[in-house]
Amino acid sequence: MKRYFITGLLIWVPLAITVWVLSLIVGTADRVLQILPDAMHPRTLIGRNIPGIGVIVTLFIIFLTGLLGANFIGQRFVVWWERLLDHIPLVNKIYSAVKQVSDTLFSSSGEAFRKALLIRYPHADAWTIAFLTGTPGGDAANHLQGDYISVYVPTTPNPTSGYLLMLRRSDVIELEMDVDEALKYIISMGVVAPPKTASIATGATGRVSDKPDLLQNFPETH
Known part of the structure; x- marks a missing residue:
C-alpha cells in the first residue's frame, strides 16, 4: 500500500503543481482586462467572462508594444518617456536599474546567462x-588585479x-551544458540531472585545459 500511495503521489503532485502554476498565470493575466473600458470588456461584448482571455490580451499588448517600439516614431516616444521618468526622484533609480537588468537578460545581443560554469x-x-x-565594472574593477569575471x-x-561573485577566469570551468x-x-535540487558528456581533463587551477578558452572571448565592461 505504501508503494502504491507513493506512486500515486508521483503522478498527481507534478500535475497539481502544473495546474496551480497555470491557474496563477491565467488569473494574473485576466486582471489585465480591468484596464480595458467596459465597452471593450468580453463580458460586455459576449455576455460572459472567458477564463484565459487575459493571456491572449496580455500577449497581444506586449506584441503590439514591441511592434510600435521597433519603428522610428515608437523609438522617439520611448526615448521621451524614459527622459520623463528620469526626472522623477526615486522612480528614476528603480526604473534605470530594472531596465539595465532586463536589457542585459532579454536583449538578443546580450551575453548574460549564456554560459554555465x-x-x-x-x-x-x-x-x-x-x-x-x-x-567587474565600476570602482570594483580598479581593486581587482588580474583577469576577473562576474558570475551569478x-x-x-x-x-x-x-x-554575485567576482572570480579569476582561471578559477572557473566552463561546462558543456546548456543554460x-x-x-x-538547479531548480530540481540536483534530481533532474542533464545527460553526461565526455569528460575533459582539468588543470590544477580548475581551468579547462584541452579546449578553446571561450571565456576569454567574453567582452569586458570596465
Whole structure:
C-alpha cells in the first residue's frame, strides 16, 4: 500500500503543481482586462467572462508594444518617456536599474546567462553551478588585479535569488551544458540531472585545459 500511495503521489503532485502554476498565470493575466473600458470588456461584448482571455490580451499588448517600439516614431516616444521618468526622484533609480537588468537578460545581443560554469563555492572543497554575467565594472574593477569575471550563483530551488561573485577566469570551468539544462538541474535540487558528456581533463587551477578558452572571448565592461 505504501508503494502504491507513493506512486500515486508521483503522478498527481507534478500535475497539481502544473495546474496551480497555470491557474496563477491565467488569473494574473485576466486582471489585465480591468484596464480595458467596459465597452471593450468580453463580458460586455459576449455576455460572459472567458477564463484565459487575459493571456491572449496580455500577449497581444506586449506584441503590439514591441511592434510600435521597433519603428522610428515608437523609438522617439520611448526615448521621451524614459527622459520623463528620469526626472522623477526615486522612480528614476528603480526604473534605470530594472531596465539595465532586463536589457542585459532579454536583449538578443546580450551575453548574460549564456554560459554555465562550475566554481568552488562556498569553500574550496565544494563545487556549485554558476552563470557568467560579465566582467567587474565600476570602482570594483580598479581593486581587482588580474583577469576577473562576474558570475551569478543561484539558490535552489528558487534561482531568482542568489549571489554575485567576482572570480579569476582561471578559477572557473566552463561546462558543456546548456543554460536551460543547468537551470533545470538547479531548480530540481540536483534530481533532474542533464545527460553526461565526455569528460575533459582539468588543470590544477580548475581551468579547462584541452579546449578553446571561450571565456576569454567574453567582452569586458570596465
